[in-house]
Amino acid sequence: MSLKQKRLAMLLVAVPLLGIGVGLFLRAGLGSDPYTAFNLAVAAITGIDFGTMSVIDNAILIVLVVLFHRHTLGVGTVLNMVFVGYVADYFMKICDRFFGAPQNFMQQLLIMAAGVLVLSLSASLYFTAALGLAPYDTMAFILQRAVHLPFVWCRIITDSTSLVLALLLGGSAGIGTFVCACCLGPFINFFNNKLSIPLLGATLTATDATEEKE
Numbered sequence: 001m002s003l004k005q006k007r008l009a010m011l012l013v014a015v016p017l018l019g020i021g022v023g024l025f026l027r028a029g030l031g032s033d034p035y036t037a038f039n040l041a042v043a044a045i046t047g048i049d050f051g052t053m054s055v056i057d058n059a060i061l062i063v064l065v066v067l068f069h070r071h072t073l074g075v076g077t078v079l080n081m082v083f084v085g086y087v088a089d090y091f092m093k094i095c096d097r098f099f100g101a102p103q104n105f106m107q108q109l110l111i112m113a114a115g116v117l118v119l120s121l122s123a124s125l126y127f128t129a130a131l132g133l134a135p136y137d138t139m140a141f142i143l144q145r146a147v148h149l150p151f152v153w154c155r156i157i158t159d160s161t162s163l164v165l166a167l168l169l170g171g172s173a174g175i176g177t178f179v180c181a182c183c184l185g186p187f188i189n190f191f192n193n194k195l196s197i198p199l200l201g202a203t204l205t206a207t208d209a210t211e212e213k214e
Helices: 002-030 032-045 050-068 073-099 105-129 134-149 152-166 173-199 208-213
Strands: none
Touching: 002 032, 002 073, 002 105, 002 173, 032 050, 032 152, 050 073, 050 134, 073 105, 073 134, 105 134, 105 173, 134 152, 134 173, 152 173
16 A cells, blocks of 8 residues: 555544544543634534534634644645544434433543543654644644744643633533643543554654654
């Protein structure tokens, strides 16, 4: 399998996994990942469904990407914008139909933990595929270029900013939101080094992979 084919395969696995990861957080009911919390807050204000709101918010962020990091736009950008929110919605409907709501706090914690791992793994695959990043995910790379901090810290900063904005807009946050804000960056970095980059068969960092097309 060629390098391009590997990248495409990683992207096609990552996009639905991203939606499932978001859906797991929503199903846990302990707070979603920070960017989802922001989208949910805006959706509640506007009355627009979550999937459509995700597309709109990402379309707005594309302006920043075009200005500061346009080489990360690609087919992956479009797939992420269009499908992740709707996959999360559909996954939630499947869970409601076949499993129902979690029955106790321990079940919620287990679902939340699964959400952290799935989101981190899918984000790592998605970054390393380097076929176009979602506008929100690109924010951490834009920040990294500006302040020259390790990616893990830039991801924590962007997630924390999303969380603060969600709260200011009247959104809700829970244990899962704060766990995600602090843990996504380190776990993505772990999967980058232990799985995604070795799977690609390249000696790139996730940041290098996104910059390869420059």
